Amino acid sequence: MSRHKWKTAGFISLVMAAAFGPAIVQARDLTVVSWGGECQDAQRRYMFGPFTAETHIPLVDEYWEGGIGNLRTRIRSSNNTWDVVQVEAEEAAIGCEEGLFERIDLSMVGGADRFLPGTTRECSVGAVIYNVVLAYDASKEGKKPESWADFFDVKTFPGKRAVRNGPKWNLEIALLADGVPPDQLYKVLSTLEGVDRAFAKFDSIKSDLLFWKSGAQPKQMLAAGDVVMSTTFNSRITASNENDGTNFGIVWNGSIFTMDSWVVMKGTPMLAESLKLIEFMTRAKEQAAIVPLNRTGPTNKSAIAEIPSRYLADLPSNRANLEVSVPDDPEFWIDNFDDLNERWSAWAGNN
């Protein structure tokens, strides 16, 4: 009797497995992934929609919050549904080295001459240029912060601060606030003493520190009065001031200049379409079109000429802003991200 019972159990379980087992392979649409929020709204309006209109290739857009682990998991598990992804500078470099992205033939995306020097690499094509800036609520009374030193000065500027949860860009601003000259920044950060110095600087404001994860949070925290200063992206603040009636100030001095890139996930079944999409999104007209909504610098050489002059002052590539920004170094982060991330997690998680 019991043997019969187990045989039946096994049989029914097998039937269930057979029903659910074979992965139902459906043809999926080309999928592009970006950062969400106003950034992606602008991209949807001027890039994704027009792309489908012109090429009749259906496009699905998703969003993510970064994290190379996401991409590693997708590729390793052979369960990847993303095709074109906008990644941060060191994610592009690490992913290329680890074989997560396809190599991009520049001739398929408009030719090497189309792009500003330094914006293309083996597996990635520059998408947007932006700065990590200090933002504060300018409608509040009192002195206005003018540099990263002010960010770490809780006596003159009392109140909570918010930074992104992670070592990237945070260790840099700690050293800049501590007086390290911009051209020595990554050299100092490459030494153990430099890293200790950066963490010690953060220790000095630890009790006033909050973390954000998604780009839309700093604006929310500033508006609610929960923080008086936050690191954030220049484009988010300008968009907030124009669309949501906030009065936030940006400190360009010492801001970190960085670039996001478009990459194509390895093994995508739609390589040709992905490259066509990247070609479309890096055209001068399209890159210029998103600027009014999303104050990021273009990577197409001819795009600046297409941007109405009244927006140029807000762009990272504007001369005045460029002179005071500090370029970030993806090479440094390729080698050191995992170690520093572990140390940051331990530091942040401990009371």
Added chain:
Amino acid sequence: MARYRKTFFLMPLIGFLLIFFVVPMVWFLSYAVRETEVPRALPRTLEALSHWQQDQPVPDTAFAALAGDMIEAANSGSMADAARRLNYELTGVRSALSKASRVVRRAGAGTDFDIDFFNAIDPVLTSPAFFAVVKRAGNAMSDHYLLAAVDLQRTPAGAVVRAPQENRLYLTVLWRTLEIACMVTLACLFLGFPVAVLLTTSSEKVADTILVLVMLPFWTSLLVRTTAWIVLLQKEGIINGVLLSLGLIAEPLTMIFNRTGVVIAMTHVLLPFMILPLYGTLKAIPRGYMRAAASLGARPFTAFHRVYLPLAAPGIAAGCIMVFILSVGYYVTPALVGGPSDQMLSAFVANYTTGTGNWGLASALGLILLIVTIILYLLAQRLSGGRAISLG
């Protein structure tokens, strides 16, 4: 025949649980003890090291084997994974291996890949410590991740030591997770018990309305409820606004991005899980018992704690266990309304699966959490006389 019928009806559920729960969970937890990266990327090197002990000099064959593995691994990207895994034990080895990999591939066949070749790239690649770590990470199973999950590590020689001070984290976080879960459980108990009692003593229509109100949170998404709390609790939010205008406080209270906000939001979300099991048990207590106790001369409080409470104990235990186990696994709510020192263990599991892709550590942390939860559950079973899961 009846027994056969019973089993037959259970089969779909058992099959579902086996295929979609037990098997994936065991597979995921096995990552905590399995080593995959180094065996896959460095098979020849491990072969060359198979008879080597750490006190001996490194065999020359190992270097040629290492070069061979680097050339082979270039196509699969497995070298990067192995480099990352080895870097967990020997900081700095990741960049050394990447550099060596590039140099080896460019040098091509015919080059003499010996100790001098690798020494010129980076001396760490010729050290016995490096090869000891490779050999240990090359076993099919290892305790590296389990040790890391409790802030321990092995020296290259193999002794177990505590992790350096600045990397020590998980024991603190585990303690904090249990602390927050306890606070939330107690808060749910104190808020939920009166509601459950009220449900048993009200008329049917009133009880139905209250039940609907208790279940209402289930119909809205968790994320929506949590973000609603952000709006309520923030410095210029509704609660502060009301309290300020009523003159009860002079300065706005900080109720968000700290422990207070976390406990409030989690209690709100988990309250129905306390009320419903409690109600199930309390409903079964005959109303006559309390009256009988009073008629025998007991004062209300004595009747409560000598008659009512022992009968309600299984329900209390069930509710507490459910709320505790659920809150121990939470990470979305603390991530949104908590401060940096309120992040619970699951947040780190999430960070390791999505942030860096360190599945070994993520599953080791998950395993620790599972073990702690099982221990606490068995404790609760023992304390409540084996009736912890009776739901009335």
